[in-house]
Amino acid sequence: MPNRFDPPSGTRDFLAADVERREHAFAAIRSVFARYGFEPLQTPAFERLDVLMGKYGDEGEKLIFKILRRGEHEASGEADLALRYDMTVPLARVAAAYGSQLPTPYKRYAMGPVFRADRPGKDRYREFVQCDLDTLGSTSLLADAEVLAAHHDALAAVGLTQFTVQLNSRRVLTGLLTAFSVPPELGSGVLISLDKLDKQPPGAVVDELTERGLAVEQAAELVDALTAPDAVDQVRVALTKTDDGIAGLDEVDTVLSLLAGQLPAGRIAFTPRMVRGLSYYTGPIWEFVAPGVAGSLGAGGRYDHLIAQLGGPDLPGTGSSIGIERMLSLVPGAGDPSPPRLDVAVTVLGPDLAAQSFAFAAAGRSAGLRASVYLGSSGKLRTQLKWANDSGARWCVIYGEQERQAAVATVRDMRTGEQAEVPAGELAGYFAAAARADG
Amino acid sequence: MPNRFDPPSGTRDFLAADVERREHAFAAIRSVFARYGFEPLQTPAFERLDVLMGKYGDEGEKLIFKILRRGEHEASGEADLALRYDMTVPLARVAAAYGSQLPTPYKRYAMGPVFRADRPGKDRYREFVQCDLDTLGSTSLLADAEVLAAHHDALAAVGLTQFTVQLNSRRVLTGLLTAFSVPPELGSGVLISLDKLDKQPPGAVVDELTERGLAVEQAAELVDALTAPDAVDQVRVALTKTDDGIAGLDEVDTVLSLLAGQLPAGRIAFTPRMVRGLSYYTGPIWEFVAPGVAGSLGAGGRYDHLIAQLGGPDLPGTGSSIGIERMLSLVPGAGDPSPPRLDVAVTVLGPDLAAQSFAFAAAGRSAGLRASVYLGSSGKLRTQLKWANDSGARWCVIYGEQERQAAVATVRDMRTGEQAEVPAGELAGYFAAAARADG
Numbered sequence: 017m018p019n020r021f022d023p024p025s026g027t028r029d030f031l032a033a034d035v036e037r038r039e040h041a042f043a044a045i046r047s048v049f050a051r052y053g054f055e056p057l058q059t060p061a062f063e064r065l066d067v068l069m070g071k072y073g074d075e076g077e078k079l080i081f082k083i084l085r086r087g088e089h090e091a092s093g094e095a096d097l098a099l100r101y102d103m104t105v106p107l108a109r110v111a112a113a114y115g116s117q118l119p120t121p122y123k124r125y126a127m128g129p130v131f132r133a134d135r136p137g138k139d140r141y142r143e144f145v146q147c148d149l150d151t152l153g154s155t156s157l158l159a160d161a162e163v164l165a166a167h168h169d170a171l172a173a174v175g176l177t178q179f180t181v182q183l184n185s186r187r188v189l190t191g192l193l194t195a196f197s198v199p200p201e202l203g204s205g206v207l208i209s210l211d212k213l214d215k216q217p218p219g220a221v222v223d224e225l226t227e228r229g230l231a232v233e234q235a236a237e238l239v240d241a242l243t244a245p246d247a248v249d250q251v252r253v254a255l256t257k258t259d260d261g262i263a264g265l266d267e268v269d270t271v272l273s274l275l276a277g278q279l280p281a282g283r284i285a286f287t288p289r290m291v292r293g294l295s296y297y298t299g300p301i302w303e304f305v306a307p308g309v310a311g312s313l314g315a316g317g318r319y320d321h322l323i324a325q326l327g328g329p330d331l332p333g334t335g336s337s338i339g340i341e342r343m344l345s346l347v348p349g350a351g352d353p354s355p356p357r358l359d360v361a362v363t364v365l366g367p368d369l370a371a372q373s374f375a376f377a378a379a380g381r382s383a384g385l386r387a388s389v390y391l392g393s394s395g396k397l398r399t400q401l402k403w404a405n406d407s408g409a410r411w412c413v414i415y416g417e418q419e420r421q422a423a424v425a426t427v428r429d430m431r432t433g434e435q436a437e438v439p440a441g442e443l444a445g446y447f448a449a450a451a452r453a454d455g
Numbered sequence: 456m457p458n459r460f461d462p463p464s465g466t467r468d469f470l471a472a473d474v475e476r477r478e479h480a481f482a483a484i485r486s487v488f489a490r491y492g493f494e495p496l497q498t499p500a501f502e503r504l505d506v507l508m509g510k511y512g513d514e515g516e517k518l519i520f521k522i523l524r525r526g527e528h529e530a531s532g533e534a535d536l537a538l539r540y541d542m543t544v545p546l547a548r549v550a551a552a553y554g555s556q557l558p559t560p561y562k563r564y565a566m567g568p569v570f571r572a573d574r575p576g577k578d579r580y581r582e583f584v585q586c587d588l589d590t591l592g593s594t595s596l597l598a599d600a601e602v603l604a605a606h607h608d609a610l611a612a613v614g615l616t617q618f619t620v621q622l623n624s625r626r627v628l629t630g631l632l633t634a635f636s637v638p639p640e641l642g643s644g645v646l647i648s649l650d651k652l653d654k655q656p657p658g659a660v661v662d663e664l665t666e667r668g669l670a671v672e673q674a675a676e677l678v679d680a681l682t683a684p685d686a687v688d689q690v691r692v693a694l695t696k697t698d699d700g701i702a703g704l705d706e707v708d709t710v711l712s713l714l715a716g717q718l719p720a721g722r723i724a725f726t727p728r729m730v731r732g733l734s735y736y737t738g739p740i741w742e743f744v745a746p747g748v749a750g751s752l753g754a755g756g757r758y759d760h761l762i763a764q765l766g767g768p769d770l771p772g773t774g775s776s777i778g779i780e781r782m783l784s785l786v787p788g789a790g791d792p793s794p795p796r797l798d799v800a801v802t803v804l805g806p807d808l809a810a811q812s813f814a815f816a817a818a819g820r821s822a823g824l825r826a827s828v829y830l831g832s833s834g835k836l837r838t839q840l841k842w843a844n845d846s847g848a849r850w851c852v853i854y855g856e857q858e859r860q861a862a863v864a865t866v867r868d869m870r871t872g873e874q875a876e877v878p879a880g881e882l883a884g885y886f887a888a889a890a891r892a893d894g
Contacts, residue, residue, distance in 0.1 A: 093532015
């Protein structure tokens with residue numbers, strides 16, 4: 017039941033354990049991208065409204081969060097800014113703004129929140145992290161293979177093992193339509209229907225295709241070629257009859273051969289029935305899927321005219337978008353209990369002892385450990401030991417009147433309960449050694 | 456001159472070198488906070504409008520970016536969400552929402568963008584990173600000292616050396632007003648005027664104080680006590696006459712004694728004329744300043760009733776806010792040229808050689824290096840070597856027909872021009888060794 021202290025609908029607060037789990041995954045992904053020579057780009061959370069409008073179609077446009085004009089214009093109820101909806105339109109703007117300052121090709125990744133006024137649901141948020149990597153300015157299939165491989169390695173780096181990559185090409189699909197004599201004017205509608213083959217039974221798709229104007233036998237033949245056990249072979253044969261089909265097959269086979277030695281066996285397969293819905297793709301297309309997971313773990317492809325259509329320069333491009341939120345839900349260890357908050361907990365057993373306790377915590381930190389003094393109001397050792405335990409501390413430094421007189425600290429191992437007296441000046445060294453011994 | 460491809464007024468695009476410089480500093484700061492036992496918190500970029508309204512005063516409220524209602528309500532021109540203005544109101548909301556799930560005390564840091572519809576200017580942006588650390592639920596002065604020390608260590612961790620900390624206490628200021636017989640009803644106005652002593656000549660502040668209703672001699676005496684060479688001694692003597700003054704001095708001296716061994720000598724000083732403008736402070740207050748830098752590098756203090764005033768539970772609190780953007784402008788190396796993009800650049804000298812070149816780049820990555828193949832359209836070695844050089848690559852892997860026949864790769868050291876032939880299967884090991892030798 018939502019209450020007035022909940023975050024806004026479709027957004028989330030991330031407490032420590034969630035932040036740490038997410039940031040750990042993000043760091044692993046950034047590290048993969050950097051090793052591939054992709055560089056980071058950060059653009060503002062909002063753009064001018066005119067930069068975003070007209071770029072996402074009618075349905076997308078409804079999901080844009082608009083920001084009210086400020087000052088005396090506020091009363092007009094008009095908007096002049098809007099929260100970013102994706103990372104691609106900002107990329108087109110940046111390519112236009114910084115052209116010659118950017119390397120050629122421009123290989124960049126962007127990872128940050130995007131905002132959509134969508135109906136919230138499972139894995140569907142109004143603020144969520146989008147993670148894109150793109151190469152602008154290269155027509156080489158090596159660029160497609162590189163983006164795909166980097167996306168693959170990113171999933172592997174966060175610990176996913178059970179996933180596969182479906183590879184296809186827009187030109188394979190064009191060739192397929194020609195080979196099955198689909199009238200050109202029905203082409204895009206037919207592809208939209210074929211895209212449903214992974215969710216709907218073949219018969220339902222055949223019905224939809226006949227509604228779109230295909231003859232029943234033609235529709236059945238097409239669906240059968242895509243869903244038969246030997247679908248790939250049937251399609252390969254059909255494609256050799258058309259120029260687009262031959263060119264598309266060559267794209268697919270080139271990408272497969274580039275990745276053959278890089279990806280685990282069986283990880284990637286030519287999947288002719290995989291149709292990425294978006295019409296702007298022009299070359300290879302791919303989708304990452306996992307068994308039992310509805311929807312994709314990310315997808316991408318070549319889009320040689322999109323950047324110009326979005327208002328940027330006329331640069332060929334290829335890119336991939338990682339479905340970060342869904343991916344995070346599959347990362348091993350999701351839902352594990354919170355890690356301990358402290359390594360070293362230091363008691364404060366009296367006002368006159370506080371400065372030395374404060375210094376002991378600093379000694380723990382200088383050994384690279386997380387260390388803090390007790391900040392509560394109890395002067396009782398027992399209460400403070402409970403706090404040390406609740407913090408998950410590995411060691412508790414006890415410093416009372418007795419220790420002060422002997423110029424030592426008592427270090428209690430919170431796992432074993434064993435205690436050692438350490439000369440006050442040697443505590444940093446003691447912890448450095450203990451941390452090493454602990455690994 | 457702004458053009459249509461610029462980011463919105465008051466916001467910035469960060470290309471690779473800037474992102475890397477900023478993230479490097481942020482990582483250093485996070486690491487310091489973690490060692491002090493502060494845990495991360497991430498809240499949404501926007502809040503419900505009613506959570507933010509009535510929290511920032513009239514002037515602050517004008518700077519809130521409001522988000523238009525969606526769907527059929529859009530035409531109403533009304534807002535129901537707003538971009539977060541700071542990290543403190545979200546903290547109060549989180550403290551209310553998750554109460555018992557949070558540790559006691561709750562030590563958290565938040566680092567992320569906040570948004571203000573301010574007039575853009577030098578170091579003043581409409582989207583900027585705010586970095587706060589706070590401890591809720593402790594009345595101990597150890598908590599204040601810990602926050603201050605962590606803020607200090609964060610600045611040191613990013614490489615700042617030339618800065619000092621001005622320390623004071625709200626109760627010192629209250630005691631001071633009593634000691635100088637300032638009528639209680641003039642108190643807050645007088646403090647606002649005294650806060651200007653670091654920017655305006657003493658005479659101007661005296662004039663302002665008399666306008667506020669103080670007698671000229673009284674105003675002059677007060678200003679003199681705060682600006683004289685022996686100001687601290689004069690103030691200490693005056694404060695011993697009032698209860699608040701005695702209590703405030705005790706706060707200051709306790710914090711100074713806790714930090715004495717932790718901060719470099721001369722880094723922190725009792726500064727009675729330092730008045731933090733915000734009226735919600737109740738105990739120690741501090742400000743980080745640097746010579747030649749207008750404004751502060753961050754500031755903080757104890758605010759024992761603020762969280763309740765902001766709609767949260769009635770928890771004592773103390774916190775500090777790092778002025779990240781100003782700090783970043785002082786970080787050594789700001790403005791340095793971009794670091795190299797690649798360690799290993801791999802040529803692609805023919806379609807039949809591409810798969811092996813692609814595998815060589817993977818070998819570089821497996822050695823932990825940043826490696827990529829040439830993605831351009833030229834088949835010329837010379838062009839590709841220029842690309843390798845422009846990428847800042849340390850090594851270029853040349854793989855032509857000759858190398859293919861000998862099953863080797865030619866590795867060119869881009870600094871010395873020396874070349875070595877490496878058996879194709881041994882390239883990963885070669886680079887691992889070369890990277891180690893390079894440090």
